[in-house]
Amino acid sequence: xxxxxxxxxxxxxxxxxxxxxxxxxxxxxxxxxxxxxxxxxxxxxxxxxxxxxxxxxxxxxxxxxxxxxxxxxxxxxxxxxxxxxxxxxx
Numbered sequence: 001x002x003x004x005x006x007x008x009x010x011x012x013x014x015x016x017x018x019x020x021x022x023x024x025x026x027x028x029x030x031x032x033x034x035x036x037x038x039x040x041x042x043x044x045x046x047x048x049x050x051x052x053x054x055x056x057x058x059x060x061x062x063x064x065x066x067x068x069x070x071x072x073x074x075x076x077x078x079x080x081x082x083x084x085x086x087x088x089x090x
Contacts (some may be wrong), residue, residue, distance in 0.1 A: 016089045024089060027068065031061075038064070 015025040031037070042060045058066070069090060070080045083090050 008083065018089075022090050024069075027072075028065075031068075 005074065015021040015028075038060050045060060045063075066080065066084065069083070073080070073083065075083070077081055
């Protein structure tokens with residue numbers, strides 16, 4: 001089952017002082033101010049067909065943040081994978 005939010009401290013709480021890092025920090029703060037958004041998105045992940053077996057996968061919050069980053073950068077999933085593995089800020 002996919003969790004909504006990962007409550008533990010994250011290594012991704014670091015944001016570069018670069019303008020892009022400050023922009024990402026602002027987006028993160030904005031997302032944090034609307035926790036009910038995660039509940040709406042979570043409804044799309046949990047259906048009657050969703051089983052209780054298999055790997056948990058990313059949290060709903062992580063999926064949302066990855067999708068927003070993909071859209072902000074206007075890149076493919078392949079490039080998103082690279083950016084996420086390469087950058088502490090992302």
